[in-house]
Amino acid sequence: MSPELLLIAVPGLLGVATVMAVPLGAWLGARAGYPLAVLSAACGAVLFVLLDEALDSPVTVSGQWLPTLAAEWGLRLDALGLTFALVITLVGAVVLAYSPGYLHGEMAPARYYGALTGFAAAMTLLVLAGDALVLYVGWELTTLTSYLLIAAAPGGRPAAARALLITFTGGLALLAALLLAAASLDALSLATLTDPSAWTGAPVVAFLALLVLAAAVKSVQAPFHVWLPPAMVAPTPVSAYLHAAAMVTAGLYLLLRFAGLLATQPVIAGVVAGMGAVTALFAAAVAVRRDDFKQVLAYSTISQLGFMVALVGVGTKAAIAGALAYFLAHATYKAALFLCAGVFDHSLETRKLPELAGSARRLPLNTAAVVVACVSMAGVPPALGWVGKDEGIKGLLEKPDVFQWLVLVTVVAALALTVAYSIRVAVAPFAKSSDAAGSSEELSQRPIWSMSLWAALLATVSIGLGLVTAKFIPFLHITPLIDAATEVALGQAPDKPLVVFPGFTAAFFTSVGTILAGAAVYALWRARGWWQVLPADLGTRLADGLGHRLVALGSAPQRLWSAPRPALHLGILFVVVASVAGAGLISLSEGPEAVAGESAPRWVVALLIGAGALVVARAHDRLAAFAALGAVGFLVATWYVLHGAPQLAAVQLVIDALTIGLGMFVLRHLPRTFPQRRPLRRTGAAAAALAGGLAFAGLSLFQRTDALPAASEHYLDEARSSSTQNVVTEVLSHYRALDTLGETTVIAIAAVGVVAVIRMGRQR
Amino acid sequence: MSTLISRVAARVITPLAVALGVFLWLRGHFALGGGFLAGGAIGVAVVFRHVTIGADSIERLLDRGVGHVVGAGLLLMIAYGFAGYVWGKGFMASATLHLEAPLVGDVAIPSTLLFELGVSVVVIGAAVAVIHELGDDQE
Numbered sequence: 001m002s003p004e005l006l007l008i009a010v011p012g013l014l015g016v017a018t019v020m021a022v023p024l025g026a027w028l029g030a031r032a033g034y035p036l037a038v039l040s041a042a043c044g045a046v047l048f049v050l051l052d053e054a055l056d057s058p059v060t061v062s063g064q065w066l067p068t069l070a071a072e073w074g075l076r077l078d079a080l081g082l083t084f085a086l087v088i089t090l091v092g093a094v095v096l097a098y099s100p101g102y103l104h105g106e107m108a109p110a111r112y113y114g115a116l117t118g119f120a121a122a123m124t125l126l127v128l129a130g131d132a133l134v135l136y137v138g139w140e141l142t143t144l145t146s147y148l149l150i151a152a153a154p155g156g157r158p159a160a161a162r163a164l165l166i167t168f169t170g171g172l173a174l175l176a177a178l179l180l181a182a183a184s185l186d187a188l189s190l191a192t193l194t195d196p197s198a199w200t201g202a203p204v205v206a207f208l209a210l211l212v213l214a215a216a217v218k219s220v221q222a223p224f225h226v227w228l229p230p231a232m233v234a235p236t237p238v239s240a241y242l243h244a245a246a247m248v249t250a251g252l253y254l255l256l257r258f259a260g261l262l263a264t265q266p267v268i269a270g271v272v273a274g275m276g277a278v279t280a281l282f283a284a285a286v287a288v289r290r291d292d293f294k295q296v297l298a299y300s301t302i303s304q305l306g307f308m309v310a311l312v313g314v315g316t317k318a319a320i321a322g323a324l325a326y327f328l329a330h331a332t333y334k335a336a337l338f339l340c341a342g343v344f345d346h347s348l349e350t351r352k353l354p355e356l357a358g359s360a361r362r363l364p365l366n367t368a369a370v371v372v373a374c375v376s377m378a379g380v381p382p383a384l385g386w387v388g389k390d391e392g393i394k395g396l397l398e399k400p401d402v403f404q405w406l407v408l409v410t411v412v413a414a415l416a417l418t419v420a421y422s423i424r425v426a427v428a429p430f431a432k433s434s435d436a437a438g439s440s441e442e443l444s445q446r447p448i449w450s451m452s453l454w455a456a457l458l459a460t461v462s463i464g465l466g467l468v469t470a471k472f473i474p475f476l477h478i479t480p481l482i483d484a485a486t487e488v489a490l491g492q493a494p495d496k497p498l499v500v501f502p503g504f505t506a507a508f509f510t511s512v513g514t515i516l517a518g519a520a521v522y523a524l525w526r527a528r529g530w531w532q533v534l535p536a537d538l539g540t541r542l543a544d545g546l547g548h549r550l551v552a553l554g555s556a557p558q559r560l561w562s563a564p565r566p567a568l569h570l571g572i573l574f575v576v577v578a579s580v581a582g583a584g585l586i587s588l589s590e591g592p593e594a595v596a597g598e599s600a601p602r603w604v605v606a607l608l609i610g611a612g613a614l615v616v617a618r619a620h621d622r623l624a625a626f627a628a629l630g631a632v633g634f635l636v637a638t639w640y641v642l643h644g645a646p647q648l649a650a651v652q653l654v655i656d657a658l659t660i661g662l663g664m665f666v667l668r669h670l671p672r673t674f675p676q677r678r679p680l681r682r683t684g685a686a687a688a689a690l691a692g693g694l695a696f697a698g699l700s701l702f703q704r705t706d707a708l709p710a711a712s713e714h715y716l717d718e719a720r721s722s723s724t725q726n727v728v729t730e731v732l733s734h735y736r737a738l739d740t741l742g743e744t745t746v747i748a749i750a751a752v753g754v755v756a757v758i759r760m761g762r763q764r
Numbered sequence: 765m766s767t768l769i770s771r772v773a774a775r776v777i778t779p780l781a782v783a784l785g786v787f788l789w790l791r792g793h794f795a796l797g798g799g800f801l802a803g804g805a806i807g808v809a810v811v812f813r814h815v816t817i818g819a820d821s822i823e824r825l826l827d828r829g830v831g832h833v834v835g836a837g838l839l840l841m842i843a844y845g846f847a848g849y850v851w852g853k854g855f856m857a858s859a860t861l862h863l864e865a866p867l868v869g870d871v872a873i874p875s876t877l878l879f880e881l882g883v884s885v886v887v888i889g890a891a892v893a894v895i896h897e898l899g900d901d902q903e
Contacts, residue, residue: 646796654804658891661811665898722860724874729798733876737856740879741841744886748834751890758897 003053004061007077010043010085011128014121021117025110030103032113037096040120044089047082054082055484060130062189069133071188076130079484083324084127084253087331091245092120094454095237095335101451102342106235107152115152116238119145123246127253132178132188135254139174139218142247143167149242150234159230166227170217170251177210194257196264204261208268211258219251221309222279223546225302232294236342239294244301244334249327252305255312256323259489263315270403273313277407279306280414288421288521293341293351296421297334300377303414304330310411311392314404319395321486321494326388328478329462333376333385336458337425340370343451353425358433366452367429373459376466378422379415380515382500384466389415389514391498394507412514419518420525469498567685574692581695602642609635617686620673630660647728774816781809785884792880793872799880803887810888814895834893837885844878851875 001009017039024032053059054077062074077085096116103109119142126138143164151160182188184202192198199207217224228248232239242248255262255272262269280303287299304326311323343366345351348359360367376383379390396408465478479497487493502508560568598606612632619625633656640649677685708716715731724730732740785802792798848857861873 647798647801650796650801651804654801654808657808658804658811661808661815662891662894662898664815665895725794726792726796726798729792729876729880732798732800733792733879734858737845737858737876737879740883741838741845741856744841744883745838747890748838748886751834751893752831754894755897 003050003059003077006046006050007059007061007075007128010046010089011075011121011124013039013043013046014089014117014124018114018118018121021113022110025108025113028109030100030109032109033096033099033103036113036117037093040089040096040117041093043124044086044093047077047086047089050077051082051481055079055480058488062130065131066133069182069188070186071133071182072131073134074130074189075128075134076190077128078488079481080253080256080324080488081127083328083481083485084249085124087249087328088120088123088127088246091331091335091458092116092241094458095241095245095339098240098339098342098451098454099235099237101448102235102237102346104346106154111148111152112235115145115148116241119149119242119247123250126250130190132181132190132193135190136171136174136178139214139250140168140171142242142250143171146231146242146247149238150231153233153235153238156233159227159233163227163231166224167217170214170224173210173217174214174254177207177214180207180210190257194261196261199261205265205268208258208262208265211254212268212272215251215254215309216275217251218254219248219305219309220279220302221251221275221306222282222302225279225283228302229295229298232292232298236294236338236345239297240335240338240342243298244338245331248301248305249331252308252312252323252327255309256320256485256489259312259315259320260491262312263490269313269315271313273310273315273407274403276306276308276310276313277410277414279303280310281306281410281417284414284417284421288417288424288525291352291354293344293353293356293425294338296353296425297337297341300418300421301330301334303418304334307392307411307414310407311395314395314399314407315490316395316398317486317490317492317494318391318398320490321482321498322388322390322392322395324388324482324485324489325384325391325478325498328465328482329376329384329388332458332462332465333373333383336369336373336455336462337377339451339455339458340366340373343448343455346451347448353428354431356428357431358429360429363429363448363452365449365456369452369456369459370429371426372456372463374422374426376459376462377425378419378515378518379511382466383463384469385462386511387466387469387498387500390502390507390511393510394502394505397506397510412510412517415514416517416521419515420521423519423522424525466500469500571685571688574688578688578691578695581699582691585695585698599642602639605635605639605642609639617689622667622670622672622674625674626660626663626667630656633659647726770816774813778809778813781806785809789877789880789884793874793876799883800887802880803884803891806884806888807891810892811895814899818899833889834886837882837887837889839882840885841879841882844875844882847875847878 017036021032021036024035028035050059058076058078060074060076062072065071065073096113099112099116103112122138122141122145124138126135126142129135129138146167147160147164150156150163178188180203181193184207185192185198187193187198215221220228228243231243234242262272283299283303283306287296287303290296290299308323308326308330311319311326341351343363344356344359347363348356350356376385379385379388393408393412396404396411469479482498483493496502609632612628612635615628616625616632619628633652637649637652637656640646640652715727715735718735719725719727719730722730785806787802788797788805789799789802790797792801845856848855851857851859856879858879859875861875863871863873865871
């Protein structure tokens with residue numbers, strides 16, 4: 001098969017898996033994870049087949065999509081996308097294989113697997129996109145599927161809504177950035193957008209600022225990180241996949257993709273570096289204090305994403321290579337730790353670190369997986385976590401200036417805290433348990449061993465990938481991949497390949513220093529418990545406070561709009577329409593065309609309509625007013641007939657009849673007569689109504705010309721030449737079909753709204 | 765309103781209104797008619813039926829939620845839109861099927877009938893849902 005076909009096959013297979021997941025989940029239940037895992041692994045295998053080709057030169061396919069937007073549907077496989085796609089498909093396969101053991105009534109398997117594989121397909125599309133618009137589609141689809149996965153968990157709705165709201169803001173920023181690019185470059189292919197020379201004279205700073213905002217939201221940089229910790233209510237495999245390996249790294253991918261462009265704008269790059277460093281330190285400080293295993297992991301993820309984002313901001317060759325290596329390390333060890341947390345959760349019914357005491361004996365394999373993963377998280381040689389950290393620190397040391405030093409110090413402090421909580425997590429299962437509760441029978445009810453095995457596999461990979469960078473193991477080298485990905489991101493390959501032991505350099509000593517400092521912090525905590533002084537949830541509290549402020553700000557207009565007073569809403573509507581239309585009418589230099597004399601029947605009907613309207617306005621009795629209103633409706637239908645518009649007249653008749661019928665039911669609930677209002681209010685209402693009516697009358701004067709506009713003539717000609725004789729339906733169902741669909745949707749929404757309002761009223 | 769005459773009238777009017785609706789729907793492409801009008805006509809009949817006979821089987825269809833009928837109508841319209849890729853040049857493209865029928869000769873069946881049907885279903889669904897909710901508390 002040609003490489004292009006294989007490339008299409010990767011998101012294609014995952015798309016097929018998404019479609020199949022729902023019936024499979026209904027048929028096989030939780031066990032549907034196994035065939036889906038095989039599919040996902042097959043996608044990974046396809047990527048391996050394409051590896052050599054992609055490292056050589058990008059594999060691309062594309063075709064026309066939206067020519068007016070210069071958008072193509074296109075896929076592009078280069079080393080950077082490949083690095084991410086490998087993680088997505090392979091970690092995805094492990095997570096899918098782990099899920100059957102985990103799922104026990106938390107979620108319907110069909111929904112769980114459908115959303116999970118849908119997410120995998122969307123994420124793969126995101127990293128393999130050759131066109132920015134394809135990337136955007138993948139980006140938003142990951143947001144949606146992530147919402148489905150969080151919301152389906154028990155009590156997950158509020159967390160899911162928060163995640164959706166915050167990440168959609170980022171999505172809007174991305175969309176704005178892309179529209180800006182499309183408008184100023186007239187191109188949307190990623191190859192053009194990432195090329196700094198294409199941007200000369202274009203608003204590159206605004207583009208990058210929007211892009212960084214989108215990436216910061218997706219990759220949980222402070223202060224946008226607030227959606228991640230509550231999202232931990234999601235099933236643990238979902239957290240392992242979305243909140244460690246895949247979704248949250250989408251922002252990192254975006255920044256890496258544009259790293260070359262970012263490097264040309266030192267100010268924005270500095271903002272990125274600073275934001276990443278602050279996030280890394282703040283989140284590490286929070287992670288140290290948490291007791292819940294998943295919360296520790298959530299804050300640790302925020303912290304490590306901060307580290308990687310800071311490296312991209314610094315943007316030297318070694319920093320980018322370090323970020324890429326650390327991304328691979330993080331995806332494997334963090335997913336492994338989440339999977340381990342799931343095993344603890346299911347077998348011990350707790351995730352609190354102090355309560356894991358004694359589980360080392362009862363869950364030996366799981367504990368081993370935790371320890372191995374923590375070795376990589378702490379960045380101890382020879383794990384890949386060490387290689388990435390060491391290379392990253394080398395990158396930070398490459399550009400010595402004051403700002404760079406600040407970033408370095410912050411990051412080093414964050415890494416030391418990372419070591420501290422890694423030790424804390426690793427030793428938690430070994431603590432002596434105070435009671436011997438929990439029988440072994442309970443444990444055997446789930447396939448705990450196989451679940452732990454998948455976690456152990458990922459943890460081992462995280463160590464093994466570091467080992468293979470050592471010179472004496474010439475097998476499955478990741479170094480060429482990282483080098484090529486760095487070249488894609490930055491335009492230049494690193495000077496030296498990644499190695500476990502780079503020699504006694506400043507970076508080496510700094511990295512070792514983080515491990516020693518972390519161990520010291522941990523020892524001090526055991527001795528004194530001194531980090532209790534650190535604020536517990538300062539960030540979350542600040543963000544929540546800000547959120548409450550925002551809600552309060554919005555509640556004033558909300559009170560106005562949600563007031564149960566139709567007169568108020570109509571009044572606002574009329575005044576707005578009258579002012580807009582009035583301003584437009586006044587600014588016109590010419591008046592409407594004079595229309596030749598009206599016929600007598602038209603005059604009669606017009607006078608009757610006016611009289612009817614007057615009766616409606618003057619009536620005290622609601623029923624009388626309503627009857628008069630119905631009569632006006634029928635008269636308007638007559639008016640249409642006199643103007644030669646039978647289709648409009650018929651629709652008006654039907655709608656009038658429906659309105660009268662439904663209105664009668666409303667009238668039954670209202671007092672017979674209108675309440676007496678103060679004269680001032682009556683005058684105000686009359687003024688608003690008159691202004692609205694006059695505005696519409698004024699507008700209609702301009703519609704009444706004897707000569708048809710060109711567009712209408714065109715419609716008529718088209719209709720005459722086709723089989724149709726009814727121009728109105730032809731326009732509605734043919735030329736403006738999309739508009740009709742939109743308007744019909746409005747009817748549907750209105751019906752749902754009316755039903756909801758009535759039910760709400762009845763419940764009160 | 766619930767007199768004997770009106771109840772009998774409602775029983776006669778409902779099938780007539782449905783027939784009128786179908787008639788309006790089918791001829792919308794060639795003369796006065798169309799999906800919206802058809803839906804409106806049937807909607808009026810349902811309201812009249814509700815007033816005279818009370819909530820009946822038509823409305824009970826909706827007890828499970830407005831979404832089902834209204835949503836089905838919208839989905840039909842969207843499906844028609846995508847079908848445009850099959851028989852036409854793109855989204856919402858239409859086509860006409862010409863059939864040779866005995867006695868009448870050439871009969872043109874425009875694909876937009878599906879689209880119009882969707883509009884009718886939404887309008888009927890909306891009317892029935894609202895009347896069902898408004899009239900619910902009278903029993």
